[in-house]
Amino acid sequence: MNAFAELAERLADGPEREATIRRLRDYLATTPDPERGFALALLAGAVRPPALAPARLRDLLTARVDPVLLGLSEDYVGDLAETVALLWPGPSTAEAATGGPPGPAEIVAGLAECGAGDLPELLAGWLDRADPVTRRVLLRLAGGRTRRRALVPARLVRAALARFGGVSETRIEELWHGLSPPYAGLFAWLEGEAGPPRSNFAAPYRPVMEPLPLEAAPSAALDPALFAAEWQWDGLGVQLVVHGGDARLYDRAGDDISAAFPDLLAAADGAGTLDGELTIRTDGVIGPRDALRRRLGRKTVTARTVAELPATIRAYDLLFDGDEDLRPLPFRDRRARLEDWLARHGGADGRLTLSPLLAFADRGALDRLRQAPPAGTRGLVCKRLDSTYEPGHSPAWLCWRRARRRIDAVLMYARRGQGALSTVHADLTVGVWRDGALVPIGAVPVAPDAADLDAIDGFVRENVIARFGPVREVVHEGDRGLVLELAFDGVERAARRRAGLQLRGASVVGIRPGRRPDEAARLAALEDLLTS
Amino acid sequence: MPAEPLLTVTRAGLYVPDGDFHIDPTRIVPRAVITHGHADHARAGHGAVLATAETLAIMEARMGPRFAASRQALRYGERAALGGVSLRLLSAGHVLGSAQAVIEKGGVRAIVTGDFKRRADPAAAPFELVEADHLVTEATFGLPVFRHPPAEGEVAKLLQSLRLFPARPHLVGAYSLGKAQRLILLLRAAGYDLPIYCHDAVLKIVDVYRRFGYDFGSLRSLAGATPEAFAGAVAIGPPERLAPALDGRTAPPVTVFASGWLGLRARARRSNVMLPLVISDHADWDELTRTIDEVAPARLWVMHGAEAALVHHARLRGIEAGPLPPAIDAAVP
Known part of the structure; x- marks a missing residue:
């Protein structure tokens, strides 16, 4: 048994927070340095391997396995990475592996030095030495459709560290992003052998406070004497930190995205830590999310991209003013400090602006506001005026979004879902009518709680009319086909789509029984909802 | 292979015409050989049942003493003459009393594995291997993605x-x-x-x-x-x-x-x-293919599960392989 791989696999199962923390703590207590530190880095997604394209992954297996058996297996399993892990002609146990399966230190070192071109060979060498559980974990780290950044939610890793060392989670969270694997100084501190480690960053990330949906506190007294209200911006939540001669931009999870937004690092000329929403804005208008995606995830960015797609931040909270920690202050006071800080340090070029507070008389007025939010917003956030800044999702902040819209659409294509849904057709492409023909409006996942999952899967299996790789085309005519009800947050332009638009936050709610496909929605109805 | 096969298939399942008995029939029949006591193989109500003493005891515990009109116990390796054929039960390693049915006539041998596994099990006798002309194997885990850990x-x-x-x-x-x-x-x-x-x-x-x-x-x-x-x-x-x-x-x-x-x-x-x-009482892919290779049959029928991959494996080795053929009496509804 490979302890690291076994841990990663168990944690991936674990919906149970307490069990996850206990398993992690036990692993940290029984594993020596530097293995445990590198294991932690892999679990928490602190190591970013280059992505391995599914085609390269399939090539690796095609060179080693009978193509008929590969085809039958992939069809049965429904997930390429899983198929590779199971089918790879490697040892069946960790004990049988020559030299033992690769451990965390070897994996981190290998991934750090490897370019995208070398990854297939590196991975193949590891898979040859790995048992099936280790193979699965390696593939989750480096390739396949299920590739994810973190194997375990980073907050659970931090909770386990806190429990392991008997310190507060907030303390760990503040330190975490300024440390690097294998975290020797962190463990020395947690085991009482040294003082707290020093952060690498002069401008550290602070764990953010986030709203809960209003449904979590439906009876909240949304009274102007108790609450302030502002728009919930439809962008990317960020934290801008300027401190000690350094400036950094973090996303909400604490990942450093400074490299992609050099224009924002220079936006403020004073020291402080502020939360806001990043949007791409040209001529005062918030651009489509497509523009935001084009700037995200880049290691470097050209001056031309910066000029074409200028980034701006709508600031809504101030956590630090210089060295002064404002988080113990109530929102009302932090807000005043934020306005003052922006007036002094916000610059004049409009890249850093205030998210305005909205005047309202009562809950009914708020309800009307959130039902008709302006372009670039998704609804409202209501914040208790007396709320101190507490990291995590807090009931003192409530988001009240525009009600989700619903339409009926026709199932056109289906492929299997991911993870727990990889045995059923849960990734569905649906269409609506334009000029008597169905136009696909995109792939929509089935809501995890949809009761009709198995019925939809059954329909797909019995009504396939064509196959394109993993995708199944199902019957979709005016009188024969399956009508699905979709829920979605909004509609946005997408020039490269056949329909010219795409849905935001769409999911399949369930089957519309007794509906004929030709009773489904028209594209014109969606065009009427375009917001940008 | 003789022109007249030892095994055929009826709507009740595998049938031995020369011995006039079924093996693990899915419907009530006059004479049945039962490989083991799981409910999808052992049913109540048959006329005469032949099985290991262990399987008969399991059937009685689950279905009561009147699960069949008559019963006959056979030890592993012991021969019984049934009509024109000779029958032996060999351990299948699946559960207590589980057996492969070995049918012989005129120098031709057929084996029905029932459910089986090859690896050690402290609660079952180990699998016994003999070569045969015609093998009928289960295929619950008949895909190479299934390789059970120890x-x-x-x-x-x-x-x-x-x-x-x-x-x-x-x-x-x-x-x-x-x-x-x-x-x-x-x-x-x-x-x-x-x-x-x-x-x-x-x-x-x-x-x-x-x-x-x-x-x-x-x-x-x-x-x-x-x-x-x-x-x-x-x-x-x-x-x-x-x-x-x-x-x-x-x-x-x-x-x-x-x-x-x-x-x-x-x-x-x-x-x-x-x-x-991941603990199974069924053979995984490696055990299934190893068994086919070692039994070395001229003809292979694959039942209970994923047939295509095993059929492919066997055909590459020159074995005439396929899923169970359709029932000979299937035309009559």
């Missing part, structure tokens, strides 16, 4: 979990015939000697095993146990009946399930258990 390593995970969560009961879902007894003996072999709590469906079958000389150490009935007894204890039973048996009486349990299907990640996750154990 059961001892999986049980070690259960023991580790007991150390990690000492205050929580461990509810181990397992079939009450075979898997449960195997798990108990694997735990005993790994040095776990505390009382194990069993659902009554398991205890009923344990009694049969005990009559054939198996020792399970201290077992207790789940039904009579107090909540205090469950802190850190192991309880074994059919998965759907375990949770209600403990409902509300204990600390939150650690749910465990032992099945060969859990080797697939998606299956393990959809099973919603905290600790999936």
